Amino acid sequence: xxxxxxxxxxxxxxxxxxxxxxxxxxxxxxxxxxxxxxxxxxxxxxxxxxxxxxxxxxxxxxxxxxxxxxxxxxxxxxxxxxxxxxxxxxxxxxxxxxxxxxxxxxxxxxxxxxxxxxxxxxxx
Numbered sequence: 001x002x003x004x005x006x007x008x009x010x011x012x013x014x015x016x017x018x019x020x021x022x023x024x025x026x027x028x029x030x031x032x033x034x035x036x037x038x039x040x041x042x043x044x045x046x047x048x049x050x051x052x053x054x055x056x057x058x059x060x061x062x063x064x065x066x067x068x069x070x071x072x073x074x075x076x077x078x079x080x081x082x083x084x085x086x087x088x089x090x091x092x093x094x095x096x097x098x099x100x101x102x103x104x105x106x107x108x109x110x111x112x113x114x115x116x117x118x119x120x121x122x123x124x
Contacts, residue, residue: 002026002113004096009118012086020081020118022096029072030054033104034079035111036070038092038120047106048094049081054102061106064090086122093117 008020022034035050049060049070058070069082079096097111 002098004098004113004115006094006096006115006118009094009120011121011123013124014087014122016086016122018083018086018120020083020094020096020120022079022081022115024077024079024098027098028074029077029079029098030074031100032098033101033111034070034072035097035099035104035106035108036079036081037095037097037108038090039095039117040089040092043092045095045108047108050104050106051079052102052104057104059104059106083120086120088122091120091122093119 003025005023033053036048037045038048039045048064051058051070067085072079095117096115098113099111
């Protein structure tokens with residue numbers, strides 16, 4: 001059974017950092033495009049970052065470019081999202097998603113498999 005499990009969320013002050021993990025089971029992450037999305041209360045789910053299958057090329061939303069970094073550890077079958085210089089507006093539930101394709105997209109509808117999400121709260 002294909003499963004994605006996010007972890008690493010929490011409460012952090014503005015300017016702080018977190019590392020989110022997306023662990024896969026039942027399939028090999030390297031064969032899939034992986035995306036990170038977030039959804040704040042009352043807002044639509046938005047794409048944050050994604051990483052291509054195989055070549056590991058990455059893409060970022062303008063709102064997080066230079067602050068967030070996506071990476072993949074094939075040995076651990078896990079994708080990470082490093083969140084630095086966090087702002088109040090980064091508060092949301094963060095989800096990872098997988099799609100059996102090479103090129104990733106920051107479009108939620110492109111992904112077939114989703115994790116349950118992990119809460120990130122930026123507050124002073």
